[in-house]
Amino acid sequence: MAFGKYIGWKGVTYRGGGPMLTFLLHRITALGIILFVGLHVLSSFAMQQLVGDTVGTALNIIYESWWFQIFVVFCVIFHTLNGLRITILDIFPRMLKFQREAIWLEWAIFIPLYALTVFVLFRTGLVGG
Amino acid sequence: MTRPRIVPQRGFNLDYLMWLFTRISGLAIILLSLVSIIAALYMGARTQMDLPTFLRWAFFPNPNHVVNSNIPDVTVGWANAFWQIMSMLIVFFAFTHAANGLRMIMEDYLGHSFWQPIMRGVLLLLWLFMIIVAVYVILSS
Numbered sequence: 001m002a003f004g005k006y007i008g009w010k011g012v013t014y015r016g017g018g019p020m021l022t023f024l025l026h027r028i029t030a031l032g033i034i035l036f037v038g039l040h041v042l043s044s045f046a047m048q049q050l051v052g053d054t055v056g057t058a059l060n061i062i063y064e065s066w067w068f069q070i071f072v073v074f075c076v077i078f079h080t081l082n083g084l085r086i087t088i089l090d091i092f093p094r095m096l097k098f099q100r101e102a103i104w105l106e107w108a109i110f111i112p113l114y115a116l117t118v119f120v121l122f123r124t125g126l127v128g129g
Numbered sequence: 130m131t132r133p134r135i136v137p138q139r140g141f142n143l144d145y146l147m148w149l150f151t152r153i154s155g156l157a158i159i160l161l162s163l164v165s166i167i168a169a170l171y172m173g174a175r176t177q178m179d180l181p182t183f184l185r186w187a188f189f190p191n192p193n194h195v196v197n198s199n200i201p202d203v204t205v206g207w208a209n210a211f212w213q214i215m216s217m218l219i220v221f222f223a224f225t226h227a228a229n230g231l232r233m234i235m236e237d238y239l240g241h242s243f244w245q246p247i248m249r250g251v252l253l254l255l256w257l258f259m260i261i262v263a264v265y266v267i268l269s270s
Binding site for chain 1: 152155156159180193223227230231234259262263265266269270
């Protein structure tokens with residue numbers, strides 16, 4: 001464990017609130033984006049340089065599916081908005097006392113944007129095309 | 130075995146530089162995407178592209194990303210040195226941002242241990258490998 005401390009279940013039930021949740025989601029979405037972009041670059045390389053059905057085609061089928069794109073879109077939109085909030089608060093440190101309000105604003109932008117995207121992806125996924 | 134957390138030092142060092150770079154590269158990726166979006170709309174994306182193609186172009190302006198659209202001739206406007214340089218800039222900013230983020234997450238869990246320089250070396254090699262592969266894809270597409 002980190003620094004020799006065993007945190008266990010307390011780490012899950014730690015009541016850090018909104019800032020803690022955005023911190024966790026920022027890390028998880030970062031790993032999601034790295035996974036997606038890394039696989040995408042490798043599969044593009046395989047599609048371009050190798051002939052026939054390769055690992056590139058298999059990876060393409062995974063990340064072109066609508067259920068995987070729902071995950072990727074969550075990662076990209078959340079990471080962008082949260083990163084923008086962190087950057088803006090770092091440029092104007094006096095605004096840091098309104099951090100919780102900034103997080104509420106971030107969710108107010110994120111939820112409609114993501115809901116609309118998921119709606120479009122679901123409709124395309126169910127109808128097909 | 131409880132050790133105090135080692136806080137980054139103040140001043141002009143790697144942690145400060147990467148802190149600054151993370152913010153600047155984040156903004157740069159957003160701005161480069163906006164440039165791609167505006168240029169795509171200017172080049173007729175509104176009537177010749179669907180939304181997924183449009184977004185693919187926004188994050189990585191590569192001619193392979195728009196071949197499945199209704200654009201009559203991709204080589205005109207969409208495949209030239211300007212967009213190759215734009216793609217390389219996005220690749221550089223994105224992978225450096227990502228490698229530094231991975232380094233920060235990794236060091237949160239490892240601390241200053243025996244593994245830290247080894248993991249930094251592995252990340253550096255991974256960063257270099259991914260940039261070389263991506264630039265190869267850009268130049269040969």
